[in-house]
Amino acid sequence: MNEIASLLMNVRDRQPLIHNITNQVVTNFTANGLLAMGASPVMANAEEEAADMAAVADALVLNIGTLTAPQVTAMLKAGQAANQKGIPVVFDPVGVGATSFRNMVALRILEEIDVSLIRGNAGEIAFLAGADAEMKGVDSAFQGDGRKIAVEAAKQLETAVVLTGEEDVITDGNSLYLSGNGHQLQTKITGAGCLLSSVTAAFLAVGSDKLSAAAAAVSYYGAAAEFAASASDGPGSFQSAFLDALHQLDEEGWLKKMQLKRVDG
Numbered sequence: 001m002n003e004i005a006s007l008l009m010n011v012r013d014r015q016p017l018i019h020n021i022t023n024q025v026v027t028n029f030t031a032n033g034l035l036a037m038g039a040s041p042v043m044a045n046a047e048e049e050a051a052d053m054a055a056v057a058d059a060l061v062l063n064i065g066t067l068t069a070p071q072v073t074a075m076l077k078a079g080q081a082a083n084q085k086g087i088p089v090v091f092d093p094v095g096v097g098a099t100s101f102r103n104m105v106a107l108r109i110l111e112e113i114d115v116s117l118i119r120g121n122a123g124e125i126a127f128l129a130g131a132d133a134e135m136k137g138v139d140s141a142f143q144g145d146g147r148k149i150a151v152e153a154a155k156q157l158e159t160a161v162v163l164t165g166e167e168d169v170i171t172d173g174n175s176l177y178l179s180g181n182g183h184q185l186q187t188k189i190t191g192a193g194c195l196l197s198s199v200t201a202a203f204l205a206v207g208s209d210k211l212s213a214a215a216a217a218v219s220y221y222g223a224a225a226e227f228a229a230s231a232s233d234g235p236g237s238f239q240s241a242f243l244d245a246l247h248q249l250d251e252e253g254w255l256k257k258m259q260l261k262r263v264d265g
């Protein structure tokens with residue numbers, strides 16, 4: 001696990017440029033979280049420039065939280081540019097299963113773009129794996145077996161999947177990591193999942209093995225949430241303490257907290 005933890009230093013040394021086409025709710029929090037951790041964020045939504053921005057970035061995040069038709073065009077153009085350059089593309093299918101527009105766009109992205117990794121909550125991943133929609137807006141109402149559904153989704157969609165919740169599952173359909181870090185207060189602020197998708201993109205940008213880089217991102221993020229929670233009184237102070245923890249948590253502090261195991265492979 002020490003090798004995995006050294007990826008944090010790589011992020012901070014290289015400060016990868018993460019191009020986010022993301023939702024209106026979390027744009028500011030995502031940019032601040034990436035900066036706090038040591039990566040470099042840029043948001044560029046216009047279809048006129050999305051491909052150009054992806055072409056100079058180190059990773060791309062496509063997040064469908066507050067979709068508009070022009071944004072879909074921008075996402076597809078940016079995704080194609082990212083694929084041409086060979087940089088990682090992380091897809092966050094926010095609220096998929098909740099409306100037919102989201103469902104249609106999610107499927108189009110997965111068909112037309114070579115997505116490196118999908119990061120979603122259990123309800124979103126279950127929907128993409130073909131189960132009934134179990135969403136309450138953007139939140140999961142899924143009650144089933146997260147490990148099983150994550151593996152099924154990864155196999156069916158032929159990509160890596162990070163399914164988050166109390167336990168986080170990171171899988172490519174064959175190998176599996178489980179991460180137990182995190183705190184309930186993450187469910188009381190908006191954008192905890194969206195920022196994780198962008199943090200994962202930053203780790204993918206500097207790692208050579210996709211799955212272990214994703215596991216590192218998830219584990220580090222959960223450990224930072226635990227540190228932040230211990231210094232917080234509620235969601236408001238947690239949000240700012242979380243940004244501080246993403247900035248302050250180093251490899252040593254993370255390793256002490258790390259609850260990450262590789263189950264097979």
Ligand SMILES: Nc1ncnc2c1ncn2[C@@H]1O[C@H](COP(=O)(O)OP(=O)(O)O)[C@@H](O)[C@H]1O
Pocket residue numbers: 120121122138139140164165166167168181182183184186187191192193194196221222
């Ligand atoms: N019950 C929980 N206990 C601890 N951590 C959680 C819990 N639910 C979610 N998390 C953490 O919150 C973050 C966002 O996950 P999640 O809430 O599933 O995504 P989303 O915000 O997209 O719905 C992840 O880091 C996950 O580990």
Ligand SMILES: Cc1ncsc1CCOP(=O)(O)O
Pocket residue numbers: 023025026065066094138189190191192193194195
């Ligand atoms: C509340 C909300 N509505 C549309 S996007 C969004 C943010 C969702 O963020 P997260 O999935 O990280 O909780």
Ligand SMILES: [Mg+2]
Pocket residue numbers: 094095120121138193194
């Ligand atoms: Mg989400």
